[in-house]
Amino acid sequence: MRVLAIEDDPDVGAHLVSGLGEAGFIVDLVSDGDEAWFRGDTEDYAAVILDLGLPRLDGLSVLRRWRSAGRTFPVLILSARGDWDEKAEGIDAGADDYMAKPFVMRELVSRLRGLLRRIAGHVSATITVGRLSLDTSRMTAAIDGRTIRLSPLEYRFLDLLTHQPGRVAAPQQIAEHLYGTADAGDTNAIEALVTRLRRKIGPDIVETRRGLGYALVEDAA
Amino acid sequence: MNARSFHARLIVGAALAILLALAVAGSGLVWLFQRHVEHREALSMEAKAKELLPGLRLDAAGRPVADTKPSDGRFWRPAGSLYWQASTTTGSIYSRSLWDQTLGSPGENTGETWTLRRADGPFGHRLVIISRLIRPDASRRPITVQFATDDDALVQSFQEFRLETTLALCLLWVVLVLAATLQVRLGLRPFGRVSAELDRLRRNPAERLSSDHPHEIAPLVEAINALADARASDLERARRRAADLAHSLKTPLAALAAQSQGARAEGATRSADALDHTIAVAQAALEAELARARSAIARESRAPREADVAASVERIVSVIERTGAGSMLVFDIDVEARLRAPLASSDLSEILGALIENAARFARRRIAVRAFYRAPSVSIRISDDGPGMQSGRVSEALVRGARLDETGPGHGFGLSIVVDLVSATGGTMTFGEAGLGGLLVAIDWPFDPHAVPEPVA
Numbered sequence: 001m002r003v004l005a006i007e008d009d010p011d012v013g014a015h016l017v018s019g020l021g022e023a024g025f026i027v028d029l030v031s032d033g034d035e036a037w038f039r040g041d042t043e044d045y046a047a048v049i050l051d052l053g054l055p056r057l058d059g060l061s062v063l064r065r066w067r068s069a070g071r072t073f074p075v076l077i078l079s080a081r082g083d084w085d086e087k088a089e090g091i092d093a094g095a096d097d098y099m100a101k102p103f104v105m106r107e108l109v110s111r112l113r114g115l116l117r118r119i120a121g122h123v124s125a126t127i128t129v130g131r132l133s134l135d136t137s138r139m140t141a142a143i144d145g146r147t148i149r150l151s152p153l154e155y156r157f158l159d160l161l162t163h164q165p166g167r168v169a170a171p172q173q174i175a176e177h178l179y180g181t182a183d184a185g186d187t188n189a190i191e192a193l194v195t196r197l198r199r200k201i202g203p204d205i206v207e208t209r210r211g212l213g214y215a216l217v218e219d220a221a
Numbered sequence: 222m223n224a225r226s227f228h229a230r231l232i233v234g235a236a237l238a239i240l241l242a243l244a245v246a247g248s249g250l251v252w253l254f255q256r257h258v259e260h261r262e263a264l265s266m267e268a269k270a271k272e273l274l275p276g277l278r279l280d281a282a283g284r285p286v287a288d289t290k291p292s293d294g295r296f297w298r299p300a301g302s303l304y305w306q307a308s309t310t311t312g313s314i315y316s317r318s319l320w321d322q323t324l325g326s327p328g329e330n331t332g333e334t335w336t337l338r339r340a341d342g343p344f345g346h347r348l349v350i351i352s353r354l355i356r357p358d359a360s361r362r363p364i365t366v367q368f369a370t371d372d373d374a375l376v377q378s379f380q381e382f383r384l385e386t387t388l389a390l391c392l393l394w395v396v397l398v399l400a401a402t403l404q405v406r407l408g409l410r411p412f413g414r415v416s417a418e419l420d421r422l423r424r425n426p427a428e429r430l431s432s433d434h435p436h437e438i439a440p441l442v443e444a445i446n447a448l449a450d451a452r453a454s455d456l457e458r459a460r461r462r463a464a465d466l467a468h469s470l471k472t473p474l475a476a477l478a479a480q481s482q483g484a485r486a487e488g489a490t491r492s493a494d495a496l497d498h499t500i501a502v503a504q505a506a507l508e509a510e511l512a513r514a515r516s517a518i519a520r521e522s523r524a525p526r527e528a529d530v531a532a533s534v535e536r537i538v539s540v541i542e543r544t545g546a547g548s549m550l551v552f553d554i555d556v557e558a559r560l561r562a563p564l565a566s567s568d569l570s571e572i573l574g575a576l577i578e579n580a581a582r583f584a585r586r587r588i589a590v591r592a593f594y595r596a597p598s599v600s601i602r603i604s605d606d607g608p609g610m611q612s613g614r615v616s617e618a619l620v621r622g623a624r625l626d627e628t629g630p631g632h633g634f635g636l637s638i639v640v641d642l643v644s645a646t647g648g649t650m651t652f653g654e655a656g657l658g659g660l661l662v663a664i665d666w667p668f669d670p671h672a673v674p675e676p677v678a
Contacts, residue, residue, distance in 0.1 A: 009473075011477075015479025015480075015642075018482070080471035081468060083570070084567075088540050088570065092539070095261045100471070101502060103475060111544075146228070149539070151539075152543065194554070196554060
């Protein structure tokens with residue numbers, strides 16, 4: 001599995017190559033922003049590890065360019081700056097995860113695998129039900145053409161509903177899909193998930209069928 | 222009252238100056254009074270002398286003879302307190318009041334106008350005497366005429382006047398000293414306010430002296446404020462440089478970690494262990510310095526600090542729900558619309574980030590974030606449905622460097638950084654049991670959302 005590592009410090013770069021190599025990844029190491037943008041834009045990578053403080057073009061600009069060009073590979077930012085505002089800025093720019101330096105290689109590998117697992121099996125496709133379009137490669141939703149970023153859990157919830165349009169998903173089924181267990185447990189958690197989702201995509205996309213579960217509205221005006 | 226204080230010096234100085242002025246004024250008054258009374262006595266005696274002088278002549282032997290005598294009964298009563306005497310070198314005539322006594326000689330410098338003197342007189346009295354020469358016959362020797370009155374009554378009235386004046390002036394002194402004290406107090410009150418404000422500035426470097434002081438001390442106040450600003454900006458610059466330095470050391474530390482990994486791969490396990498230990502110590506020092514810098518800047522910041530709570534919560538949750546443990550959790554967010562909190566947005570992000578990330582490590586499925594205003598505080602409640610925390614572990618969690626979750630990622634400074642930062646921004650943080658079953662973290666900042674934020678100096 002090829003990953004692109006972008007790091008301008010030669011020691012850290014070599015560490016990434018060897019550590020990720022040992023974990024079974026094929027690593028392309030790039031040390032400046034311009035080349036990173038070019039490589040990411042023209043070649044296919046399973047994932048990208050991106051340093052932010054890069055010569056020529058900073059990491060966030062590289063990331064924004066990729067995302068606006070439709071590049072959907074998962075990106076893990078690896079930066080010396082660990083402030084939450086900076087993490088939020090990275091996530092807003094399209095990153096999927098964020099790690100602060102100095103880092104432990106074991107943790108980096110584990111988070112990278114987690115990212116890859118999340119997108120595994122998602123073919124590049126858009127499923128449309130009513131006003132909702134779900135981009136299964138970028139794990140985003142669009143309502144009337146407006147793109148909305150979803151959390152992994154929200155995405156999985158909508159993914160379940162879009163795969164059974166018109167049918168009601170019961171809490172147990174939702175729990176199994178979300179958590180891998182049929183134990184609905186705290187159904188309030190699912191209600192809270194739907195409440196938060198409705199704030200993002202609007203109140204009339206997901207319908208509550210009292211006592212039964214949730215379904216997508218197919219013919220919402 | 223400190224002898225070195227302005228207050229004491231001014232009051233003691235004013236009291237002494239007033240005392241001196243009143244003493245001089247009192248002496249002057251007594252002297253004027255005495256002079257006035259003596260003058261009146263002299264005039265009175267001169268008037269009485271007018272009864273004697275027209276009838277005064279010399280007999281053939283050159284002795285004075287009075288055809289008319291003053292009629293006041295006191296001249297006729299022995300020791301009657303009024304006396305007269307007319308004398309030449311050959312003889313004298315007296316008022317009956319002198320009985321067998323005489324008035325002393327007035328001295329050589331007696332002229333033809335009345336002169337006043339004091340002298341001991343008959344019957345053990347002290348007298349006020351006026352005397353002059355008179356020439357009934359221009360060709361013959363002059364007659365020395367003296368009129369006298371007892372000085373005792375005058376002396377007594379002088380003494381009474383002196384006593385009353387002294388009492389009145391003492392009373393006046395007390396009143397004036399009180400007035401001076403009041404004046405000094407009022408005059409120095411601005412300094413007292415400066416002193417109180419300086420004390421506040423010393424305790425909280427973000428404070429400044431107010432700008433409504435009297436114009437006489439305004440330059441001093443401005444100079445102190447400018448000094449405090451310069452100190453604050455130097456301090457902030459130094460702290461930011463320390464923070465930048467700490468950040469800039471993180472990549473070299475990562476490089477060092479890489480070399481440690483390399484050494485380990487080559488079998489140099491002991492060297493790699495030593496290197497890893499050093500890296501951990503350095504990282505701990507860096508994180509501590511960064512946290513200290515952030516807290517200090519938050520504590521001393523003078524900029525109007527207000528964060529949009531809903532926006533901050535959403536930003537942080539958007540990071541946590543996409544990464545790590547947070548990606549499997551539901552975030553139940555209930556924040557009052559347009560709620561503001563009295564701290565910088567970046568500080569609120571750090572607090573929320575560390576707390577929600579910590580909650581995400583322990584939560585089973587759900588994290589609830591509530592934020593609301595209940596006068597007089599803005600409150601944030603973060604709770605999870607995890608296992609919760611035993612009370613003993615709460616204090617453990619607050620020790621810098623301690624970690625609650627030894628297995629997960631993180632450097633272990635999260636909660637202690639949050640405690641510092643909450644305290645630096647004037648808030649309080651408490652732990653409890655959440656309704657969801659896990660840990661409840663409650664943060665409250667005293668805040669008046671209707672107050673106008675103070676302008677940046």
